[in-house]
Amino acid sequence: xxxxxxxxxxxxxxxxxxxxxxxxxxxxxxxxxxxxxxxxxxxxxxxxxxxxxxxxxxxxxxxxxxxxxxxxxxxxxxxxxxxxxxxxxxxxxxxxxxxxxxxxxxxxxxxxxxxxxxxxxxxxxxxxxxxxxxxxxxxxxxxxxxxxxxxxxxxxxxxxxxxxxxxxxxxxxxxxxxxxxxxxxxxxxxxxxxxxxxxxxxxxxxxxxxxxxxxxxxxxxxxxxxxxxxxxxxxxxxxxxxxxxxxxxxxxxxxxxxxxxxxxxxxxxxxxxxxxxxxxxxxxxxxxxxxxxxxxxxxxxxxxxxxxxxxxxxxxxxxxxxxxxxxxxxxxxxxxxxxxxxxxxxxxxxxxxxxxxxxxxxxxxxxxxxxxxxxxxxxxxxxxxxxxxxxxxxxxxxxxxxxxx
Ligand code: PHE
Numbered sequence: 001x002x003x004x005x006x007x008x009x010x011x012x013x014x015x016x017x018x019x020x021x022x023x024x025x026x027x028x029x030x031x032x033x034x035x036x037x038x039x040x041x042x043x044x045x046x047x048x049x050x051x052x053x054x055x056x057x058x059x060x061x062x063x064x065x066x067x068x069x070x071x072x073x074x075x076x077x078x079x080x081x082x083x084x085x086x087x088x089x090x091x092x093x094x095x096x097x098x099x100x101x102x103x104x105x106x107x108x109x110x111x112x113x114x115x116x117x118x119x120x121x122x123x124x125x126x127x128x129x130x131x132x133x134x135x136x137x138x139x140x141x142x143x144x145x146x147x148x149x150x151x152x153x154x155x156x157x158x159x160x161x162x163x164x165x166x167x168x169x170x171x172x173x174x175x176x177x178x179x180x181x182x183x184x185x186x187x188x189x190x191x192x193x194x195x196x197x198x199x200x201x202x203x204x205x206x207x208x209x210x211x212x213x214x215x216x217x218x219x220x221x222x223x224x225x226x227x228x229x230x231x232x233x234x235x236x237x238x239x240x241x242x243x244x245x246x247x248x249x250x251x252x253x254x255x256x257x258x259x260x261x262x263x264x265x266x267x268x269x270x271x272x273x274x275x276x277x278x279x280x281x282x283x284x285x286x287x288x289x290x291x292x293x294x295x296x297x298x299x300x301x302x303x304x305x306x307x308x309x310x311x312x313x314x315x316x317x318x319x320x321x322x323x324x325x326x327x328x329x330x331x332x333x334x335x336x337x338x339x340x341x342x343x344x345x346x347x348x349x350x351x352x353x354x355x356x357x358x359x360x361x362x363x364x365x366x367x368x369x370x371x372x373x374x375x376x377x378x379x380x381x382x383x384x385x386x387x388x389x390x391x392x393x394x395x396x397x398x399x400x401x402x403x404x405x
Contacts, residue, residue: 006101009072013101021099021107025133028145029073029107033286034129038294040274041147041286043302044208045069045129048149050302051207052127055200056153065151068114069129074101075108083116084224085249099133099144107133111148112224112267115248119256124154124263129270143283147270153197154253154263160189170262179219182226182250185262190247194227197245197264201231205242208273209233224249225265235276243268278308291372292316292349312376316349319389322368326401333367335400340371343392347385349374366405 004015008026013019034041049067056064080086081093091097092109099107108114111128118126128150136142161167172186181190198217205215214234218241222228225246232239245266253261271283278297280286285293292311299306325331333353340351350372358365371392373385396402 008074011074013074013105016102018095018100018103020095021101025099025107025144028131028133032070032131034131034147034270035069038298039286040278040280040297040306041270043297043299043306044270044274044277045147045149046302047208048204049127049129051204052151055203056125065125065127065153066123067127067129068118069127071114071128071130073108073131073133074105075113077104077106079117080106080108080110080113083252083255084112085252086223090223097135099135109134110267111150112265115150115152115224115265116252116256119152119154119253119258122257123152124258124261125152127151140282140284141272141275143271143286146283148267149270150265150267152248152263152265154248154258154261155193156260156262157189160192170260177226180227182247184250185247189262193247193262193264197247197266198229201243201245201266205231205233208277209235220244220246222246224252240272240276242273278306280308281310290316291352292374295350295352311349312374314375314377314379316372316374317380317382317385318350318370318372319385320354320368320370321389321393321396322355322366322405323393323396323402324405325365325367326403327364329401331400331402336367336369336396339395339399340369340392343395344371344373344388347373347375347380347388 006013006015006021006026008029033039034045036042052065053063058064081090086092098109108130110132111130114128118128130147131145132148133145135144157167157170170186170189171184175181175183175185175187177183181187202215205213216232216239218230218232220228220230222244225248228244228246230241231243231245232241243266245264248263248265253259253263271286274280274286275283288294290311296308297306337351340348348371352370353367354370355368356365371389373380373388393404397404
């Protein structure tokens with residue numbers, strides 16, 4: 001009973017000589033920054049999901065794709081590798097590349113780890129979004145935790161040709177495996193699926209990067225798809241890889257019980273897209289809880305263009321101010337914001353209304369604002385912030401007729 005183990009999410013994973021996951025790495029499990037309001041990764045996630053929802057609409061106007069964005073990142077070796085036909089001696093399985101809980105469980109190295117199980121549940125169109133874990137060097141574009149989106153789309157001959165009863169199957173006997181297609185699949189149907197996949201993914205690239213984006217296809221290799229491709233986009237005169245995709249190996253479909261189907265899949269990394277879209281210079285910033293970073297992504301519409309402005313490396317200092325609004329004069333928050341800017345200048349990084357309430361007895365409304373002060377070149381002292389803060393209070397009383405609480 002006292003064997004060393006990792007306890008997480010109500011499960012116990014006994015240690016063995018594969019165990020290499022640290023407490024630090026486990027602390028990322030459940031953070032779910034891809035689901036955090038106004039986080040850059042969440043904005044791109046929403047844009048991709050919205051794109052799939054509007055592109056694939058069912059007979060009754062419903063969205064065809066279902067979304068799985070909160071699956072447990074602890075998966076079995078079978079899910080992460082075997083179910084995807086990744087050979088036993090494949091380098092991506094190495095202890096030096098993955099975070100293993102033990103010989104049977106690891107932190108998923110890609111969101112593709114869930115595709116076989118979701119297909120065997122009978123799903124034909126779905127998206128998977130989540131955190132993935134890989135041991136890698138650490139620099140401005142690599143972090144041991146990042147986020148991926150995967151999609152799967154499966155079709156039968158009946159889905160493809162509902163009005164043509166003569167086409168009963170996606171299969172065709174005697175077809176050999178070539179560069180262009182898998183064995184057994186009808187060539188035209190295979191071509192149709194690859195075209196739908198490529199068109200869809202090009203449209204998704206235009207949706208994210210603008211309609212003038214230049215794209216190109218490069219052939220690729222994945223053990224779980226054939227043929228396989230990578231989509232690249234031209235960004236600042238350099239070709240950048242954005243995703244991998246391909247026709248799913250029929251053996252995977254067969255094992256999952258999707259025996260009459262042909263399908264395509266793709267996977268992409270969200271951080272890389274976000275860094276290019278928003279000009280975020282360092283991948284560590286995605287883990288920042290600093291309002292100077294997060295507030296820049298505080299938008300209603302995830303399609304709002306945003307260009308990230310670097311935040312000072314010096315610490316912020318925040319002070320709150322609470323006051324009763326004037327009873328016989330109008331009050332606009334924007335007037336207060338201007339006043340704060342006028343007095344605090346560039347030391348003001350943020351002003352947020354954090355509380356608002358109306359006293360039923362006094363029939364008065366009070367506002368509480370949090371003001372975040374930060375100098376771009378040095379650390380501010382609490383004393384100097386207090387002087388400015390007092391000045392803001394005094395001026396608000398005089399000019400806006402508020403009463404400090
Ligand atoms: N899982 C692959 C990766 O992490 C991406 C991929 C997904 C490729 C699905 C093809 C199909 O790089």
